[in-house]
Amino acid sequence: MGPWALAFRRLRHDRAALVFGSLSLLILLALLAAPLYASEVAHTTPVENHLSDRIVIDGRPTYVLSLDGFPIGPTWEGSYFLGADENGRDLMVRLLYGARASLAVGAGAVLLSLLLAVPLALVAGFRRGRTDAVISRLFDLLWSFPALLTGVLLSTSLTLHGVDVGPFQIGSGSKLIPILVIGLVYVPYIARPLRGQVLALREQPFVDAARASGMRPAAVMASELVPHLWTTLLVLSTLLLVNAVALEVALSFLGAGINPPEPSLGTLIDSGLDRKDIIFSPHLLLAPCIALVLIILALSGLAEGLRRALDPHRTLADFQVHGR
């Protein structure tokens, strides 16, 4: 029985992991179906204002925004399921799109982190010596600064002027900026544990054998080392995804992530934090908060389950991402 089959068997008997895994899957499906929900059920888009619309509740026509400007609360029906916001936009649609944006940015950032961290960690751990010292110093430096602060500062200066480095050109306001920022900031969080594993792996006899048979270092890394790192990468990247989503929310909340009117969970929380909204329309704050907690709960439960299944000896137990 291979290690993957064993891991799968462990996962299958792990009730908590199964529950959180199916919850994650459910959330993912709901987010993928967001455009369908918007066009077929709610008949609107996330950014469409309905300042003077009326809908029928209990057979009576009701204004989406009352005459004093207060949005209606949850109707628990197709349109305005969770109520409207101060511009008469459907909160459920905005929530689905916002969570989608937050998760997409998080996933993109994790992918970018992996793309940068894996080669760096492989080279540092495999070549050791001066290369390792330089790369590791770089990780240490980035590691010693709080992710959120680096993210906010970087994102602001990038947003201010766009990115124009050689072939990379990103306009200001692009969703690629938060992806770039979060992806860069989290590189050491993947690369540091990975480098440790590579350092240990390169002393194994099979690596000696590969090198003795004349394989070039790049080939040794690709075909001998990488296959041993898949489980670590899977566990690390799911754990990191949770934090990347949380970081995106914090960045957008501070106005350094996804820009309004396009929704993100962070901007939704921010706009729900209005003094008069708290008294009259608490749904504007409660809905994104509950959605964020559900997403984080589901993803971190899944991540912990994967860790238990794929890392039974708990070599990754110390891994913890800071700055939630």
Next chain:
Amino acid sequence: MIPFAVRRLAAAVATAWVASLLAFFMFWTVPNVDPSYFLGGERHGTDFTRAQAREKWGLDDPLPTQYVRLMGDILSGDLKCFYGCASLREAFVEALPVTVSLVAGAGFIAVGLGVWLALICVRHRGRWPDRAITALASAAYSVPSIVLAALLWAFVATKWQLLPAEGYVRLTDNPYEWARHLILPWTAAALPFAGAYVQVVRASLLSAVDEDWVRTARAKGLPERKVIRRHVLRNGLIPPVNIWGLDFSHAFGGFALYVEVIFGLPGVGLLTADTVGNFDLPPIVALAVYLAIVVVFTSALVDIAVAWLDPRIRRARPSS
């Protein structure tokens, strides 16, 4: 001890210097900076007004000259903003005690709660109190402090008006009001960390419980309370202390930002959020440098404190 502290502080100075270089490159040169477009006036100005702006701000000088001039301005507190700003250094120094109050209090609560609950877990390991606390801890860890802060501010402070919703009172002016203004921010910031710490400390203590010297201590008839305090806790707290140190120094640029924004605490987080909102490059570089200094030296001080507690670390080479 002294040599370790000196080495650690020297490393901190070097890190802060590299950070200032990085801040300069990241925020001044890479992001397609041609501030003259912004300084030249309406619609990017004319060639003439842009040339004037470049002249005035010295944007055509070699980069090292610009670096030295900018850092000199930042450290002397005489920063020249593109759009005009008050002395950022004074504002920063004034805001720092607020953030220190927030971060230290939250850290104290998180660590205290984490260790206390973990001790209960260890004492009842495998039985229901252990399981209940572990489950509660992972639930607490899943509620990000931004959500906690938003909900506490909205309901406890604004809707039910049980505690102040914004502002800050100095500890030296009125300790009671100081604590009242900070209870909610502390709670919001501390709970997720406490959840994480329960798990970390519990795991660390559980591995210490199985050590030989603990068995020996029990065999010689020491009461369980003493065994845990003297032999389990002292060794089991060493790994978590390093995590606390990192979290503590990171907090200045982590939760402090949004917690201070939500609760209107006039600390460095709010200052950063305000400054960043003005979209002015020199103060962004300045804040990056100031906060880098705070973060780097906090983590150096924490490391020195840890080394003072654990002699084994003193002999190791300090890492950045």
